[in-house]
Amino acid sequence: MPDATGLAGIGVSAGVAAGPLLRIAAAPALPPPVPVGDPEAEVRRAYAALAEVVADLERRADRATEATVAEVLRAEALMAGDEELRDAVREHIEDGTDAPHAIDAAFGTFREMFAEAGGYLAERVADLDDLRDRAVAVLLGLPMPGVPQPGHPYVLAARDLAPADTADLDPDQVVALVTEIGGPTSHTAILARALGLPAVVACPGVLRVAEHTRVLVDGATGRVDVGVDEATVVAARRDAAAEAAAVAGSSGPGRTSDGHAVKLLANVGSAKNVPAADQAHAEGIGLFRTELLFLDRASEPGRDEQITAYREVFRAMAGRRVVIRTLDAGADKPLPFLHQDGEPNPALGVRGLRVARRRPGVLTAQLAAIAAAAADCDADVWVMAPMVSTLTEATEFAAAVHEAGLPRAGVMIEVPAAALRAGDLLRAVDFLSIGTNDLSQYTFAADRMCGELADLLDPWQPALLQLIAICGAAGRETGKPVGVCGEAAADPQLAPVLAGLGISSLSMSPRALPAVRAALARHSYAECRRLAELAVAAPDAVAARKSVL
Template sequence: MPDVLRGIGVSPGLAAGPVARMSPPPPLPDARTVTDPERETATAAHALEATEARLRERAAAAAGEAHDILDAQSMIAGDPTLRDGVIARIKDGADAPHALRDTFDEHRRTLEGLGGYLAERAADLDDIAHRAIAVALGLPMPGVPDPGHPFVLVADDLAPADTATLDPDRVLALVTERGGPTSHTAILARSLGLPAVVGCAGALDVADETTVTVDGTTGQVRAGVDEEEAAGVRERAADERARLAGGSGPGRTSDGHAVDLMVNIGSAADLAGMDLTDVAGVGLFRTEFLFLDRHDAPGLEEQVAAYSEAFRFFSAGTIVVRTLDAGADKPLQFLGLPDEPNPALGVRGLRVARDRPEILDTQLEAIALASANTSADVWVMAPMVSTQPEADAFAARVRHHGLPTAGVMIEVPAAALRARRFLDVVDFLSIGTNDLSQYTLAADRQTGDLADLLDPWQPALLELIKGCAAAGQDAGKSVGICGEAAADPLLAPVLAGLGITKLSMSPRGLPAVRASLAGYTLAECERLAAVALDTGDAAEARAAVIDATS
């Protein structure tokens, strides 16, 4: 009988094929006595420079979220503070590989202690460290295996530099022992359209060339299946791809209830070459990438140019711009914010404007000027809003700059619980399910052992979404979702049944979500929503909806 392994399905789809496991990075040898510190310093510096250059090459070859993630990693490798720490350790007698390892470990502990967004990035440091140490040792960094045929890639976890460059023609699916729904592996797997299961205990015990089936929706992995079962899964997967390829039109249920399907972007470059047919617009324009890795804030003219370029892609669509989502958990040097004991609960998002209002005002002025140059319908929303007075003040500020449509993100339970009051003063709500999950379930997004609590199928999260959607229906205003949950085709009809009117996601997710919505009437969506809410946890909710749709 096949072994059945269970993890968290984070990228939908079916696959079957032989396993190929990712090799571990080269081991760190025993420390050695340093006789030439200058040579060790040169070795370490070359290792960091080569790692930075390689990551920048991969970033340049990638697009969308993959480009943004790899670009951020290259910045870490080139951080002067990191280099200074390595040099200091070499002066104290460490050889280059151990100086690199110890310095990266120190930075990792610092990020983990900061929590929030930065703690999520701590795991990325390990991959950068492994790459730099391999260069310092003169060894190749193990990459994605190449068994000579298509395969299911199994790993402890996957680094962004490896995930972003996977070839979907060779890699059939991803299975990792670690990771969660908001991990880079999950985000990039969805952007590539690869079925993926994370947090799958026992995955590394499956031997290479063992035939497995992977269900990226349910999170089930069956190891040791026979060829008949594998062929059946491949046939179902092919049928599903054909069905999705044939779908077109705007987002709607089978009886015509509209659910706008939109895309998430970080810059105009993400829209270049994208098929925008039947796309209602941009549901999340993350503007912070314009601000990263700078000593000074971008000026008014630079911002106007960047926003105008993106707005021109949607001359007849809606573009929802999120103002700067930064702060102590995403530190920007020019903000000059003090260190905090818990940045995830500190000065971030809209709260930055308390001390630096000019940053927000310049951004709003730039958005208004860019909007005047295009016929796009530009909406503006603020992140990390907790109270109605905050929402009211932000909306007034937006309108003062001549922008007619102001909204807020719902990322904390306080905002979700007061959605009706918020809609008295703003024009729309957009739910960020990643942060709302973290704060509702009190589970740090970077803690792999708690990945099940961050699953967007958690009934408590669905209950908060339902309350926000009901408030929107009563007020006659839009309530959408721009977090990772929007791209789940099994969850899409549930969200529609809860009353959500807009779903924004990576472009790769659009066909599956469109097809899923088209398979149900609004009444059936509402029934599925009720089924999901009447369960105890995420796994039970997902299973109950699968049973109800089979």
């Protein structure tokens, strides 16, 4: 391809695909403001538009074949139906603003608040923009934003992708995703991995590529070749089909070619996700996110409701490991019933296990519900706490878990302080689980929504791998499990490196399991150790990735 030029971004979902590039349609433009003659009628019109957006998102969630996509869509629907948002819309209309401009202004206010809050809320800014566009489109009688449907395979390019953009993606048409902004933990990255699509984010210049230009996307290296010839496109599709066939044939427990075990687990948010985990031959659940039960609640879920939700997953995973994470909430994942005050830097505030400092009863009640749910089930239930930083926190959490009658207590490694003292922590708890998303953010002092810093959040960064290596070595020395449940676990190229660093389990979206299983099976454990040494010794993430590919 002598005429091809290259763009560089961050590869967030491995695989190679090629095809003509198409873009998502532009957001609807607001018309000039008009006088409001009947404020109540205008409020009803605005509320009806928001309700239509909510209904559309819920329909898309019901149709979604991937549980991860469905969960994200339902979370977005909750945002569109938020009472505070509706109140803000009403206030603008009562001040004389017409419905489209009132919705635009209300979403704009929330957008500023979320962006300033940073962390999890900043990651939802793209969702707010998408909801605004959809509601305005309804009011103007325009089609809701969506992806092209040309009837042939193509590469989808956008500034960023909202969850609703990916809900109806047809894998027979959309063969890869490329966005101008975003990072390894953005929704685009998470959903691309869930859908098994090659994806590159933080790729400046992609929106300047003329539509229908043939491009080749490498989701591992982050390279996007522009202007490739038809022979290259055909070859890429042939190779992708061969790789997909090889991956689809993988089954059984995770292990290297010489039999070294690396347990392959699934991330779930509820019992609805378990069938997908079973279909992918998951060996258990490595991350059961319990916060989905608490979202958008004015009061804490009751004991019986919690027991029912946990028991459904435990029974579905009878005979297998289920690692359940206690409530991961706080200043940057605000829950109404916690009534938390604003903080100057939410990402460094009271979140995860730290909530128990203010509301110890929430943790005590949750542990009691988990214990009750586990009592009449055959699942091997392990319990871990998020955002643990010190040995004291780990020791106190382990005591609370055991006091509740649960046998295995662990902690998540999400801050460098915990990683550096992994050996001490493993003398107090039974296992560690590394959350690479937050560990990257805190290690490099880089907000996950800052596109300019997305390269720092690449899971191939040697400093991050070195922290993982410290945890893996502590696990080997103590004979206790150390897993990875962050998005890095879903990278097939990185899986052998993580195994070589001493990681004993990888937990991910079920869709990613076959490719990771196949990648591990192609390497001996000695090779994994060698690749890990090369990656840690590399000067940067790009060199680390190249050293093992």
